[in-house]
Amino acid sequence: MKLLLLGGTAWLGRTVAAAARDAGHDVTCVARGSDVPPGVALVHADRDRDDALASLARTRWDAVIDVARQPGQVRRAVQALEPVAGTYVFVSTVSVYASHAERGGDESSETLAPLDADVMDVLEQYGPAKVACEQAVLAGFGPERSAIVRPGLIGGPGDGSGRTTYWVRRFAHPSNPPGTVLVPDAPDLPTSVIDVRDLADWLVRLAAQRTAGTFNAVGDSMPFPAHLQTARDVAGHTGALAAASADWLRAHDVDEWAGPRSLPLWLADRDAYGMGDRSNARARAAGLALRPLAETLADVLAATAGQDARGMQALGAGLTDDEERALLAARAAG
Known part of the structure; x- marks a missing residue:
């Protein structure tokens, strides 16, 4: 072609x-x-x-x-x-x-x-x-x-937004000796990630085969806690999770989804939950193949292995070590 x-x-x-x-x-x-x-x-x-x-x-x-x-x-x-x-x-x-x-x-x-x-x-x-x-x-x-x-949300090695890199990096590099990680209390929040390499391969096949149509190119939906557990498993994290409510996080100026001082992928508004839960049935029928999230996150971790914990500050989203430690102290103080 x-x-x-x-x-x-x-x-x-x-x-x-x-x-x-x-x-x-x-x-x-x-x-x-x-x-x-x-x-x-x-x-x-x-x-x-x-x-x-x-x-x-x-x-x-x-x-x-x-x-x-x-x-x-x-x-x-x-x-x-x-x-x-x-x-x-x-x-x-x-x-x-x-x-x-x-x-x-x-x-x-x-x-x-x-x-x-x-x-x-x-x-x-x-x-x-x-x-x-x-x-x-x-x-x-x-x-x-x-x-x-x-x-939908594209992830994998090279993700400069930090949305799919923060959690696996944070679990691999806790900000504190006990290894406690601050997470949103969002048990029903759906998430989905499509690996940039899977998307690219499929775009090329669509072009080569002249496949016509409109397609949601999204990853399979999974609950946010399952995404976090996958990231923990990949990183080998054994510390505690400190879950905080949306009201508490907002009161402490923690942003949603992406950007500085955020908890990536977190959305508090249930009217936004469809962002992480769109049907990919048509795309799969047209040949879209998706690798497991664990593989994507493992490759992210390998690609960032040379960075220290402060390297997360350059990834475009999440909390710095100092920010997370301060938030954990505030949560512990009630």
Whole structure:
């Protein structure tokens, strides 16, 4: 397959490029950066320019994979490449859904209104921007020549957000001698993780097989305590868990989901529980294969083995050692 990858230098895109190369495909990446895998061709281009893909529109491509989030970039790509590309695989997100209150929702769930503008200015526009991108692909290539892939939480080695790296790292590197780890008391919270390598391999197969459709590319759902136990088992953690309620955590300025001073993956609002519990039945029927969470977390731990405990502060999410110790002391004091 002659594959054009719009992206290829950031985490997911680079993993897709490597997967396609390893599968024997002829891969060309279009990006502003230069960090593409060895053996992959690179075309430097600024997709904010109207003529960014003009030179590539003179070549016949079996497939295009696009990871963009800006509607204008996707609209221009569809216009330029529709005459010369066989199929278009667009990487969207489950953030396109209008509600996350429903658990087990499939691809027929209502989506947000699309962003009218070509440029997403703030993160709050991420879901609407991806809806606009999806609509541009479907309008240009039609449903029979396009695949819309909606990933959930992507994890594994290289996760710079820290959402799938914090817990296994924290259990492997407790902040205190007894090894106590602060966790949210969220027994019913569902979580799901798709390994970036599984997603990349499947995107390449979709493109090569010209599989059409809209798919939730999400991991199998499991309760948050089961996710924590898997991380503990991988890390060999034997210390205690100090569970804290949502009210207590909020009162002590602990954030949800991601970012500094957070407990990653934790969501207090039950109306958001669908984020970790979407149906992946259609994707599995189309060949999506998922490795066990334990394998993903073990590889994360191996990839970060050279970092000390303070290395967690650079992972984008979680509590620093000092923050966790202070919170544990506050909890013990009542």
